[in-house]
Amino acid sequence: MIIKEINIRKMKMMMKHPFTTSFGTFQEKEFMLLEVKDELGNTGWGESVAFQTPWYTEETLGTSLHIIQDFLIPLVLGNEIEHPDEVTELFNAIRRNNMAKSTVEGAIWDLYAKRNKMTLAQALGGDLDKIEVGVSVGIEKNVADLVERVGGFIKEGYKRIKVKIKPGYDVEVIRELRMNFPDVPLMADANSAYTLEDIDLLKQLDEFNLMMIEQPFASDDIIDHAIIQKELTTPICLDESIHSLEDTRKAIELGSCKIINIKIGRVGGLTEAKKIHDYCLAQGIPVWCGGMLESGIGRAHNVALTTLPNFILPGDTSSSSRYWEEDVITPEVIAIDGYITVPTGYGIGYEPNIEAMDRYTVEEMNFKA
Ligand SMILES: O=C(O)CCC(=O)C1=CC=C[C@@H](O)[C@@H]1C(=O)O
Ligand SMILES: [Mg+2]
Structure with missing residues (x-):
């Protein structure tokens, strides 16, 4: 499959109940969703789980976006990828920044499963x-x-x-x-x-x-x-x-x-x-x-x-x-x-609800091969 296009949405969603840990409280959750498209029009979705603050690990939403835009997207966009395991190898040259890597890799796994008519599981x-x-x-x-x-x-x-x-x-x-x-x-x-x-x-x-x-x-x-x-x-x-x-x-x-x-x-x-x-x-x-x-x-x-x-x-x-x-x-x-x-639809098996996504999207970015 050839990765033809990548879209990033910066999201902001309010949690129903604040979540407090020994290191801080979360209620307004900012995160990223990333969509990859192949040459046949299939799509795959990934989510960045980095928090706004570097309390849980050193990564933040900001560092994640920087690594994705400036280092990871150039490694996959326009490239032919047979299997998502190759993405991990391509990303090996970049130290850590695991949440950034996982955002792109996860979207490519979803795409791969959909393209091959399998569930992600x-x-x-x-x-x-x-x-x-x-x-x-x-x-x-x-x-x-x-x-x-x-x-x-x-x-x-x-x-x-x-x-x-x-x-x-x-x-x-x-x-x-x-x-x-x-x-x-x-x-x-x-x-x-x-x-x-x-x-x-x-x-x-x-x-x-x-x-x-x-x-x-x-x-x-x-x-x-x-x-x-x-x-x-x-x-x-x-x-x-x-x-x-x-x-x-x-x-x-x-x-x-x-x-x-x-x-x-x-x-x-x-x-x-x-x-x-x-x-x-x-x-x-x-x-x-x-x-x-x-x-x-x-x-x-x-x-x-x-x-x-x-x-x-x-x-x-x-x-x-x-x-x-x-x-x-x-x-x-x-x-x-x-x-x-476990859902039985191809890929992640749940459909992205684009209308709902639009309601919580604060910024969109598009990258084309
Ligand atoms: O419900 C969830 O998604 C799990 C929440 C949870 O326990 C955690 C989320 C984020 C950081 C941590 O506080 C924590 C954990 O350490 O596992
Ligand atoms: Mg824990």
């Missing part, structure tokens, strides 16, 4: 017709609000609840949740808010039978995580520390975690995500698909990836309606009793 090698999903709940003003919100999601049937913790909002919050919901599959995500000095505090979490503690230590650490994993019975899951298959191999060899959260954007695209998945499967390390508060386009990519066999833990891909009044795809992503039915 099939193109990746997945064969589930429904996936099990959980929900990620931000930090709330007080524990009573959190308990109420979590209770609502449990009623909706989500298969696991992830809550955010930070110093001063941790052991007692989890204790309260456990008192209210003794049997619910529960996990805590610290987004790097702790250090080795907090080891005794974190050990107290062992009594709550959590599924895992996600990324307690620095976003670039695997050494201290290996130290704490030896001290805890609760599995450690790495998120921010994992940018590639190599990072995954080193973390697993070192014993830094027992579970990996795969985010397509953080690892530079679906090709690398699949490699990490395959490696973890061979090592007996379960994986799950993390979320980045995506619109429906990014969410659709997550659904397709989650059909691979080692995604045995429920991920963060919840219903569109949990985030947005209106999503930019039809139908919207809907989780019923904790399951999302």
Whole structure:
């Protein structure tokens, strides 16, 4: 296929409920959608999951756009590409900037699947017709609000609840949740808010039978995580520390975690995500698909990836309606009793809702071969 045209939309959408983590609050979400077109008129869509601020990783919406426009588009526009794996190779010369790479690569995967009359899940090698999903709940003003919100999601049937913790909002919050919901599959995500000095505090979490503690230590650490994993019975899951298959191999060899959260954007695209998945499967390390508060386009990519066999833990891909009044795809992503039915249409399987997209587009850019 020849990449003839690329369109970028800068988007701005309001989330229904603010989402707070140990590093900040999101409510007005700015992001990018990217559309690729081939010589036959097929199209593919990708989403940039970089945030406006460099809090989660070093990338931002601004750096992502710069890398896409100035470095990545020139590598693919007008070129013949047989398979999306080639895109990852073409992008290898550029260091990191994984969310930028994944935006373009994801759109080319969708295009490739559509052109070959396959679902994106099939193109990746997945064969589930429904996936099990959980929900990620931000930090709330007080524990009573959190308990109420979590209770609502449990009623909706989500298969696991992830809550955010930070110093001063941790052991007692989890204790309260456990008192209210003794049997619910529960996990805590610290987004790097702790250090080795907090080891005794974190050990107290062992009594709550959590599924895992996600990324307690620095976003670039695997050494201290290996130290704490030896001290805890609760599995450690790495998120921010994992940018590639190599990072995954080193973390697993070192014993830094027992579970990996795969985010397509953080690892530079679906090709690398699949490699990490395959490696973890061979090592007996379960994986799950993390979320980045995506619109429906990014969410659709997550659904397709989650059909691979080692995604045995429920991920963060919840219903569109949990985030947005209106999503930019039809139908919207809907989780019923904790399951999302994998769409059967070609590519990502959801149709872009152009009218809705237009309502939230603040700028458009067009690049032609
Ligand atoms: O619902 C989702 O899309 C997942 C949200 C979520 O937990 C996260 C999104 C973005 C940054 C982080 O705070 C976080 C995570 O670390 O997994
Ligand atoms: Mg996380």
